Amino acid sequence: MSDVLNINITDEQKRFYQENGFLSIARITTDEEIEWLKTIYGKLFEGRTGEEKGFFYDLARPRGHxxxxxxxxxxxxxxxxxxxxESIYYKNxxxxxxxxxxxxxxINVGGHMIYKPAKYGAETPWHQDEAYWNPEVFSNGLSVWMPLDSVTTESGCMQFIPGSHKENVRxxxxxxxxxxIHGLMTDDVDSTEAIACPLHPGGATFHHTRTLHYTAPNTTDNPRRAYILVCSGPEKKRDKPAYRPWQDEEREAMKAAEIDVEYL
Ligand SMILES: O=C(O)CCC(=O)C(=O)O
Structure with a gap:
């Protein structure tokens, strides 16, 4: 366990991340912790925890479907x-x-979990995370994505467009x-450039807020459970908010449908 706790980013990994906008590592926590996380995952999803406050919902279907x-x-x-x-994953x-x-x-840390059951469900379409984020600031963060199961292209491992973090939000x-539907997508992507990052449980990918990424529907016999931590450094206020009208469209639609959630 101490080996896992002592990992650091090497200069080569840092250079790769800066150049490509993503990074994959083989290990960020222990097998033992993965087993513990699976029990927590099961309880949260089976209990639809926080649904009434807007903390549990379907990313690919309309609210309240x-x-x-x-x-x-x-x-x-x-x-x-x-x-x-207090988990090894969180600390690492x-x-x-x-x-x-x-x-x-x-560093501020926020978390979310996205579940793709075996042989069922949707893709997570191509998007940049910053499209969801506060348009009033320059974001300074990244996401850490860890599977609790072995992941391949067919079960929904992360796929990235290298270098896309150097461009604007599309x-x-x-x-x-x-x-x-909360889930966002962009059509402005050449998916033939995608690099897939298969992983064993307890490995992780890191991606910049602007890196274009995608995961396929899970067509395998096994679940695909991912636990994502969004880590951000201090943000700088913009003189003028970035133009992200899809965020206002959602707020207006929610209001018109009289759906009131604590978090959007
Ligand atoms: O787990 C997925 O399917 C997508 C994850 C994702 O989009 C993200 O971590 O930003």
């Missing part, structure tokens, strides 16, 4: 289960992110052009 979820997501699992903040993600971001100051729209 009926029938089976296609891309269920739990936000802020560590709010319900604060022990997650925070430390390695501060090394990649070259930030000595306080035009995004809501999946199916439905602003009651």
């Amino acid at each position: 009926e029938g089976r979820d296609e891309l269920p997501q739990v936000l802020g699992p560590d709010i319900t289960i604060p022990e997650l903040r 993600a925070k430390r390695l992110s501060s090394q990649l971001l070259a930030v000595d100051e306080k 035009w995004h729209r809501h999946i199916n052009d439905d602003p009651l």
